[in-house]
Structure formats: structure tokens, C-alpha cells
Amino acid sequence: MQRYNIFHQIHKGLRAMLYETAIKVQHADFWNVDETEDTIENINEVVRLFDMHAFHEDNHVFPAVEKYDPAIADAFEQEHVQDHLLGELLSNSIERWKNASIITEKAEIAREVQHAYVKFMVFNLEHMAKEEDVLNKILWRYYTDAELMAITGQIISEVPTDYVGKYNRWMMRGLNNAEITRWLKSVERNAPEYVFRSLFTTAERELPERRFRLVLEGLTEGVMLA
Ligand SMILES: [Fe+2]
Secondary structure (H helix, E strand, C coil), X not given: CCCCCCCHHHHHXXXXXXXXXXXXXXXXXXXXXXXXXXXXXXXXXXXXXXXXHHHHHHHHHHHHHXXXXXXXXXXXXXXXXXXXXXXXXXXXXXXXXXXXXXXXXXHHHHHHHHHHHHHHHHHHHHHXXXXXXXXXXXXXXXXXXXXXXXXXXXXXXXXXXXXXXXXXXXXXXXXXXXXXXXXXXXXHHHCCHHHHHHHHHHHHHHCXXXXXXXXXXXXXXXXXXX
16 A cells, blocks of 8 residues: 655655756856846755755654654754754855855855755755655554644644745646646645635646646546536
8 A cells, every 4th residue: 555655745846946956056157146146046945945844844753753763763853953054054155155246256156055055955865865765664654644644734734824835836846747636636625715726826837838738637537527
């Protein structure tokens, strides 16, 4: 039986954000300050969204693990400390970039930002894979899918409103068509209409036309027969 993976959807969104930002960093011309500024703002957003994600895991997912395997929970908490440090290094180099006034200096610091971003990305890609591998085994042994879904529900209820749209946007960009269709169907069934409307608009905005059409087909499938 396929078990509920508490990390699956949010991690796909976070990975999409890391990959797309990495491409943006690669395309940025560091001698063009406006272009670089835009990319730098994207990186800041990455750090903010990862920080909040770690905060929710620290408060809701790791305690569930700690109850049955404190040593493993502790090891992952330590990884979050390291993750936070990498985020801080990245933010510090961004601050230095902002404060530098000469273009040659700015271009030099932008290269440091680029290196710090790659380190942050590689760490988080490995960290998320490890969470899904190691923590899921523990969660699946001691919790039912319904209990794990309740943890997800609790986390969602605590995400500040101005962050909900940001996470939704990246999850929409990171999931495949079938996953998006299932997500929309479940929101349509379980949430107020305006929440579904807003998510539907996100799908329309973020997905290429062909993918959106396929999602729409999946969404209306069976409706005529009902
Ligand atoms: Fe984590």
C-alpha cells in the first residue's frame, strides 16, 4: 500500500524553487545591476521560504519523530541548524552586495552570492532526500496516514496568509499533472469555494497552456457521468 508522504508536495515545490532560481542565477549578468538585483531578491525569497519550512518541521514533524526515536530527531534538528547557518551566510553576502557601491566590487560579491547559493541548494537537496528516506520510515511505522495528514493540516493552518500564495505557486510549478489534479480535487471537496478558486487561478497562471488543459480535463473527468 502506498503510504502518505508528508514531505512530498512541499518538497517538490521547494525543489522547483531551488532549480528555477539556480537557472536565474546562471543567466544573470553580474555587470547589470538591475538584473542582478532581481535575482538577489529571488534568492532572499528562497532563504525565507526554507526558513519557515524548517520552522514548521521543527515544531510539528520532528516532535512526532522524537517521541519514538529521539536520536534521529536530534540529528535532523542539527541539520536544520546547519541549514540556517548556510542561509545566514547567503544573506550576509547579499547584504554586502547591496552595500557595495562600485560595480567591480558588486560583480565580485555577486560571484560569492552565487557560490553561497549553490552550497545552500546542494545541502537542501540532500537534506530533503534524507528526510524522505529516513524520517518517513519512522513516521510510517508509528503513525497512520490520517494522523500524518492531520499534522499537514496543522502546519497549513499556521502558514501566514502572505506566504500561502508563495508556497502554492511553487508547489504548482513543481508537481506533475496528476498530482495537481488530485490536489485541486481534494481542495474542492474539503475547503471553502474561495480557496479552491484561488488555487485554480494559480494553476491557470503558473502552468503552460497545454498542461493546464490536461489538468482541467482530469478535473472534469467523470463529472458528466455523475
Ligand atoms: Fe527539513
